[in-house]
Amino acid sequence: MDIFQKTGKVAIGSRLRLLTAKVTEDASKIYEMYHVDFSPKWFPVFFVLSEDGEKTITEIAEQIRHSQPSVTKIIKEMSGAGLVKGNQKSDDKRRNVVGLSKKGTQLAETLRIQTKDVELAVEGLMAESTNNLWEAIAEWEFLLQKKSLFKRVQEQKKLRESANVEIVEYEPKYKTAFKQLNEEWISNYFEIEETDSKALDNPEKSILEKGGEIFVALYENEPLGVCALIKMDDPDYDFELAKMAVSPKAQGKSIGLKLGQAVIEEARKQGAKKIYLESNTILTPAINLYYKLGFEKIVGRATPYKRCNIQMELRLK
Amino acid sequence: MDIFQKTGKVAIGSRLRLLTAKVTEDASKIYEMYHVDFSPKWFPVFFVLSEDGEKTITEIAEQIRHSQPSVTKIIKEMSGAGLVKGNQKSDDKRRNVVGLSKKGTQLAETLRIQTKDVELAVEGLMAESTNNLWEAIAEWEFLLQKKSLFKRVQEQKKLRESANVEIVEYEPKYKTAFKQLNEEWISNYFEIEETDSKALDNPEKSILEKGGEIFVALYENEPLGVCALIKMDDPDYDFELAKMAVSPKAQGKSIGLKLGQAVIEEARKQGAKKIYLESNTILTPAINLYYKLGFEKIVGRATPYKRCNIQMELRLK
């Protein structure tokens, strides 16, 4: 049985490689059949030169999507075979302007006929198949340019992993996690302040007993993110979203988003009208997350934290 | 503008190569993302080992359609990474039976999850395209196995070239061609006999004036093939097909077939019932051609040629 049926589509790379090898192997035999002293790998270079006349090495490389050294080498080989002339006159002495030689131009004519034969053979293959390989490749090129395979896999990973993230309410066993996760990022960017320690050392007293909530994100039963909803003593705001912390090793699982959503949900349940938060603009991903959650920037409130340079609020309807 | 739009489908090899490169480039980044110390090229080997348990190097190579040295090298690398154990006990000391190590088996579990993510990403790509790349490749593999690309191009070439072959009646200007083409192949396989020279030196007298015909195949106005229809002085046969000669440099243009058809057509026109010919079985392509033209083997006629070891006839209705 064919191995690719078993591996599934992960092996698309290997499968592509094998087909490529088979096709290029035949390519050199085909040139032999036409008795032309020509290496298949020269084709793209030769083609652009016969189409566009003279060109520099780099221009060719860009057009055929090879690396520049690859084109340099090919031109050298073709030069040896007498098909191209390099170092044409040019004002810029760095540039190596190459063009087809007389022999090259003659060969172009021969190759045109051969090209036609190959074209017909390939089209015959297309006609025999129900899925058009040529078009399929073109579509992949287009789609991968819009979003790379890497990015696509990353998204799948995130999707799967975020499905395994569970948001639970605070329990005493998460006390150390709550402290450590917060200290980790704070100390990474700033100094830990007096106000921090007070809240982190005794969340029960400083947050829960005052009517707040703490949510913990579990991934495979390990607490990897926390976020608090703190009751505010302020006529303008009901709650503050604070102490949001996600372990760096758990990036990309949408944990922050899920915590934020849980916090907002809870605030809404308790009939809150507005939630407040403060942060620092160097924490770009966090700020983006807050915007995503619906928070908007505000100005002018007093804050006990030195590190705060942005304040936001969310109006709940 | 994309270069492949200009080149047309001859460049399918180059295009495949580029796509393969793009896919495999992302592959290694994907492994990195999952924090596994794993090279993409190991995948096929790793896969068969995790599926089938222990295997020899050659078995793996066959299954994943790599060369044996390639597998040897990969196994060595994977061995270095502690993923496989080689030289398992085996009666046959030439064989290197390899299997996954404990670490390898553990990794298989991790990779299973990653594989799933990639699979979904690839399927997403398929879903976004109208031409299914995976299926298209499978179809090409199947079609190319039935008939290689080389063979297909060869057929196109033949088709095109045979369209340029023109069969004309003998004229004095083809006298030397008639002689040379025949002498070329005869002297190549046998000795030129007395009977040959007589006919070749003076075709007008020995063939045409006796009511026979000679046809000449022109390719780009050059005579590259000849064939004679010789009137026989025999109650059983009207004509003999003889002096068929095609230049070796004109192989693959169906010149022999066209000449044969012209000769038969002429015989039919003249009301012939049976055509005779003699040849030698070492000339396999010629014999095959005669069968293709409808000739059948007969036995027992006398012949002036030493080299003749097969006799054939064609009954015309």
Next chain:
DNA sequence: ATCATTTACATAACTGATTATGCAATATTA
């Protein structure tokens, strides 16, 4: 005008594959 930066290319080193080749171990055959 001078100095730093960028550009254009060549060269070197590497990569993932291949074919060619050599050497044991095993199987086959006279």
Next chain:
DNA sequence: TAATATTGCATAATCAGTTATGTAAATGAT
């Protein structure tokens, strides 16, 4: 049972590409 052929694998050489790096020429900034 000895000679010969085949098998299984490792090693070496090659190939078509790549990235990294060096260098001279041109361009830009102060």
